[in-house]
Amino acid sequence: MNILQMFSYPFMQRALIAGVLVSLCAALLGVPLVLKRYSMIGDGLSHVSFGALAIAVALGVTPLYFSIPVVILAAFFLLRMASHPHWNSDAAIAAVSASALAIGILVISRTTGMTTDVDNYMFGSVLAMTKGDVALSVILSVTVLTLYLLFYHQIFAVTFDESFSRATGLKVDACNTLLAILTALTIVLGMRMMGAMLISSLVIFPALTAMRLFKSFRGVILCAAVTSVVCFCVGLTISFGFSTPVGATVVAADLTVFLAACLLAALRRK
Amino acid sequence: MKDNELIVCRDVSLGYEGKSVLTDLDLTIAKGDYLCVVGDNGSGKSTLMRGLLGLIQPQSGTIEHAPALKHGAIGYLPQQTRAQRDFPATVLEVVLSGCLNRQGLYFFYTPAQRSEAMMNLGKLGILELKDACYRDLSGGQQQRVLLARALCAASQLLILDEPITGLDPAAAQDLYKTLAYLNQKEGMAIVMVTHDLKAALKSARTVLHIGRKGLFTGTASDYLASPQGRRFREELES
Numbered sequence: 001m002n003i004l005q006m007f008s009y010p011f012m013q014r015a016l017i018a019g020v021l022v023s024l025c026a027a028l029l030g031v032p033l034v035l036k037r038y039s040m041i042g043d044g045l046s047h048v049s050f051g052a053l054a055i056a057v058a059l060g061v062t063p064l065y066f067s068i069p070v071v072i073l074a075a076f077f078l079l080r081m082a083s084h085p086h087w088n089s090d091a092a093i094a095a096v097s098a099s100a101l102a103i104g105i106l107v108i109s110r111t112t113g114m115t116t117d118v119d120n121y122m123f124g125s126v127l128a129m130t131k132g133d134v135a136l137s138v139i140l141s142v143t144v145l146t147l148y149l150l151f152y153h154q155i156f157a158v159t160f161d162e163s164f165s166r167a168t169g170l171k172v173d174a175c176n177t178l179l180a181i182l183t184a185l186t187i188v189l190g191m192r193m194m195g196a197m198l199i200s201s202l203v204i205f206p207a208l209t210a211m212r213l214f215k216s217f218r219g220v221i222l223c224a225a226v227t228s229v230v231c232f233c234v235g236l237t238i239s240f241g242f243s244t245p246v247g248a249t250v251v252a253a254d255l256t257v258f259l260a261a262c263l264l265a266a267l268r269r270k
Numbered sequence: 271m272k273d274n275e276l277i278v279c280r281d282v283s284l285g286y287e288g289k290s291v292l293t294d295l296d297l298t299i300a301k302g303d304y305l306c307v308v309g310d311n312g313s314g315k316s317t318l319m320r321g322l323l324g325l326i327q328p329q330s331g332t333i334e335h336a337p338a339l340k341h342g343a344i345g346y347l348p349q350q351t352r353a354q355r356d357f358p359a360t361v362l363e364v365v366l367s368g369c370l371n372r373q374g375l376y377f378f379y380t381p382a383q384r385s386e387a388m389m390n391l392g393k394l395g396i397l398e399l400k401d402a403c404y405r406d407l408s409g410g411q412q413q414r415v416l417l418a419r420a421l422c423a424a425s426q427l428l429i430l431d432e433p434i435t436g437l438d439p440a441a442a443q444d445l446y447k448t449l450a451y452l453n454q455k456e457g458m459a460i461v462m463v464t465h466d467l468k469a470a471l472k473s474a475r476t477v478l479h480i481g482r483k484g485l486f487t488g489t490a491s492d493y494l495a496s497p498q499g500r501r502f503r504e505e506l507e508s
Contacts, residue, residue: 035357161348161354163346165367166323167348167429168371170371215403216363217358
């Protein structure tokens with residue numbers, strides 16, 4: 001089976017378009033999140049997103065319309081906690097993410113039961129993207145990309161040094177809030193295909209890979225974006241060829257590239 | 271407010287959540303001043319910094335900024351954070367980010383901002399490092415980069431929060447020399463919180479001691495004669 005044939009299926013086309021856009025957004029947002037030591041927030045949000053999806057299905061509303069506001073709220077909350085001096089943010093994020101998962105599972109067990117649908121939410125499915133989802137993904141991804149480009153320098157400054165940025169009059173809180181909202185959107189969009197358990201790796205891996213290889217912030221951002229998109233395409237192709245779940249295959253591709261980057265960095269240091 | 275004054279604090283109390291850390295503070299920072307803030311840990315030095323920078327509002331009294339300092343045109347050198355030590359960014363990227371407070375929503379920096387960044391790099395003697403990676407630099411070089419960034423943000427006042435923490439003695443001495451140069455030749459007013467009394471008293475024109483038993487403001491020699499500073503005298507003379 002060749003690649004052209006593979007993309008003659010409409011569901012594969014949808015997966016490709018939405019997946020490339022979501023991985024691009026995730027990689028771009030991942031760099032500041034990882035550098036700010038907020039990697040766990042992505043993980044927490046994906047679990048909240050799972051809980052929200054479960055509730056939305058039980059209520060019979062369109063999952064995305066319900067989970068997007070819930071996850072944005074959770075993002076606000078988690079970010080507040082992460083920057084709060086008196087709270088143990090690590091523990092708080094772990095508690096939130098486990099609770100959201102538990103609520104999701106409870107709701108599912110009382111309504112639909114553990115069906116293939118639930119399995120899809122947890123571990124992702126290439127078939128999960130409908131036409132509406134793709135349209136929404138395109139709109140939201142373009143929004144994320146535009147805002148990111150517009151605020152690129154602010155995001156850099158705030159990531160590098162929050163106290164300096166605050167002192168020189170940048171709107172640090174607004175910038176953090178923007179980052180939280182964009183992350184929430186990206187995670188909700190990506191989790192249908194990648195799965196709640198795996199989506200956070202899409203945020204973290206490209207940034208880690210790029211940080212091993214590049215010395216400038218711009219280089220890291222560009223490298224993360226390219227790595228993420230390439231890994232997604234490779235993962236999608238392999239998953240189609242060998243009938244493996246997309247999410248897990250993409251993460252495996254990301255892991256491979258990350259390990260290769262570590263090796264390269266180690267060789268270069270010698 | 272007179273023409274040569276940058277920040278005037280009148281009868282200011284500062285603190286958090288209703289608890290005052292600092293009370294009855296009167297302080298004037300004029301153009302070209304060199305003020306060292308000393309005092310025990312937890313006495314409110316950092317709170318004062320935050321007040322001067324406008325990050326917290328005084329609980330009572332007023333902190334007045336000169337028009338030239340509006341819009342955050344204060345060069346601030348914060349303490350380094352752990353995340354910064356392994357941050358992937360070139361020196362030029364870091365220094366340029368100091369120009370952001372005068373930048374609207376444009377993706378590109380203007381040529382004028384670029385040349386200003388270059389000039390400040392040159393002033394601090396690190397122009398040849400402009401494409402180096404920030405995380406590969408020594409502590410002293412990193413501090414210079416942050417100082418260059420602060421210079422991009424402000425032309426009249428620098429506020430430094432324990433700038434020599436983590437520097438070796440030679441690098442610390444270099445930093446003091448640079449600060450003295452900026453103060454004398456460029457007329458930059460400097461406010462520095464420090465634990466390094468010896469060097470601080472050598473260069474500072476005024477000393478502000480914040481202690482549990484009250485404040486002291488005066489010249490370095492007055493400070494050593496004062497009840498708060500007397501205990502340091504022997505140590506410094508030896």
